[in-house]
Amino acid sequence: MLLAGLGIRTGLVTPPPCRLQPLPALAETRHRLLTSWPGLAPPLALNQERGLSPAPTPSSLGPPALARQIRCPRAWGGRLETRFYPQGLRFCGKSHHAGSWGANARPVTYPAQQRALLQLTMKGLYCQQNSTGEEITFIFKERENLPITRDYDVKIQVKACALSWTDIKLLSEMKIKKEYLPVGREIAGVVLEVGSKVSFFQPDDEVVGILPLDSEESGLCEIALVHEHYLVHKPEKVCWVEAAGTIRDGLRAYTALHYLSHVSPGKTVLVMDGASPFGTIAIQLAQHRRAKVISTTCSLEDKQYLERLRPPVARVIDISNGKTDVAESCLEETGGLGVDIVIDAGVKLYSKEYESSLKQQLLPHKHDIITLLGVGGHWVTTEKNLQLDPPDSHCLFLKGATVSFLNDEVWNLSNVQQGKYLCILEDIMEKLSNSIFRPQLDEPVPLYEAKVSVEIVQKNQARKRQVIQF
Known part of the structure; x- marks a missing residue:
């Protein structure tokens, strides 16, 4: 029979008669x-x-x-x-x-x-900080009406959103204080509507981008309004999940290797924790630039994963047992010359009695990284609280080495770099389309399980990039 007024053929269940409701x-x-x-x-x-x-x-x-x-x-x-x-x-x-x-x-x-x-009602995922300022909770919050599309806005129907760690302290330092902070910033989707002055996109275009740090929009919502200068076109052969899951790690890899350390053919690059989502993209970008890559791993599974990469990594250093000397292994691999570029995944700042977790125990000490650096080397660090003592600075001075801090948020903090930023995003999509980038992604997660996945990411318990698929 036909479901009344809707034309749905069913032969199993006869729905009850429908009545006009108040x-x-x-x-x-x-x-x-x-x-x-x-x-x-x-x-x-x-x-x-x-x-x-x-x-x-x-x-x-x-x-x-x-x-x-x-x-x-x-x-x-x-x-x-x-x-x-x-x-x-x-x-x-x-x-x-x-x-x-x-x-x-x-x-x-x-x-x-x-x-x-019957106005459209959608839910977006937001995080709320508790009164103590330490823990945060994630909640779905209803949005009754979308803001009006402004001149340079692009209205997107989100198809996939990748999850990344929410840095509450950074948001506080940037004076971004809200009761509800939007979650999910790396999005890919289809353009539904464009503002009157948008020149790069039109309806039905497939786009990908990263929402700015002060965005009011949650990427974990069906519809999002984004300024056109934060988006680029997605190639047709790239799926939604890969586009959203690669854009952030690709941006970090480009920032570290091209703009902070100037990678070039023949240089030796050490990527710490190379089996992580960011480490994987960094290795592939360095290899594409014909650099020699050394990497460290924290488990046997990660080591096996890196050994299967093609082209192969020059050397995989397993530090899971805590007995391997990273500096000695790198100097041995380079004939005592040291490496040209180091991209760390955190460093050990204090002695063993201050280490609170196994992960911190496996991190290399800052003295080890300075030791394995070659003359004129570049140390790109993700450690925001790095402290260098006078002997450390003197050693770096003798080598003519540099220390750079990897913060990929700087691209959206000033419009001066907007052109370079968009070129990077376009190049990431091109390399993803050509299979130069092969991201480390977990199985896509439906939206109703997003809250659990976000909590896992916030606790740094996810080894692969988590992506929500709509």
Whole structure:
């Protein structure tokens, strides 16, 4: 039979008769429809006879502002596509059995009073800091209405969003204080609408980018508004998950190797923790620039992963047992000359009695890194609290070596570097399209499990890049 007014063919379950519901019940139905379909009662069967506006044709409605497919229960045998038009909400049912739009399916348009209740409601993931300022909690927060698309804004339907660690301290230092901080900044999606002065994009373009540090938008939301200067086109052959999962690590690798250390053919690069998502991209970028790469690992599984990489890593140093001397191994590999570039994953600042975790015990000491640096070498560090004593500085002076701090957020803190920033993002997508970059990604996670994944990332317990797929 046909599901009343929707054209969904079913042969298993006969839905109960639909009745016109009062406005409070309609609002509740709207909320349940747009948030959790499996628990929803059959939709309303509204028609002209019940006093509603006549059903318009698709041509009179114009292009839909948003199209969503909502899965129906298996027993109903189909799915619904919900399209939001300026004039109202339109349901179209499609039967899996028939393979075409139901013969009796037609648009349903609600009058103005009821359309107000059927405004698009979306949920985004945000983090909230507790009163002590130490722990943060992640919550889904409803967004009733999107802000108006401004002149240079691009409205995106998010298809994938990668997760990265939220640096609450950095946000505080940048004077970014909000009750709810948006989560998820590396996004990929389809352009739905562009502002009047947008020149680089048009509707239906596939884009990828990183939301700025002070963005009001959560990437873990179906719709996001982004300034066009934070986006680039996504190549057709690159999937959504890979695009979102590579953009941040690619930016960090470019910043470290091209702008802080000037990698070139023949140089020797040491990448600490090379099996991490960032380490993997850094190794592949250094190899593409025909540099010799040495890497460290913290487990047997990571060592096996690096040994399978092609082209192969020159040497893999396993420091999981805590007995291997990284400096000695690097000097042995380079014939005593030392390495030209070091990209660390953190360093040991104090003696053993101050080490609080096994991970800190496996980190190299700052003296070891200074020892293995060659003449004119570059040390790119992620340790924001690095302290160098006068003997350390004197040793670096004798070698003519430099120390640089890797903070990829600097690209969006000033518009002066905007052109270089966009060139980097475009080059990352090109290398991903050509399989030069092969990211270390975990299995995609659905949106309803995003909160658990974000908590894992915030605790630094994820070894692969976590990506939410919509």
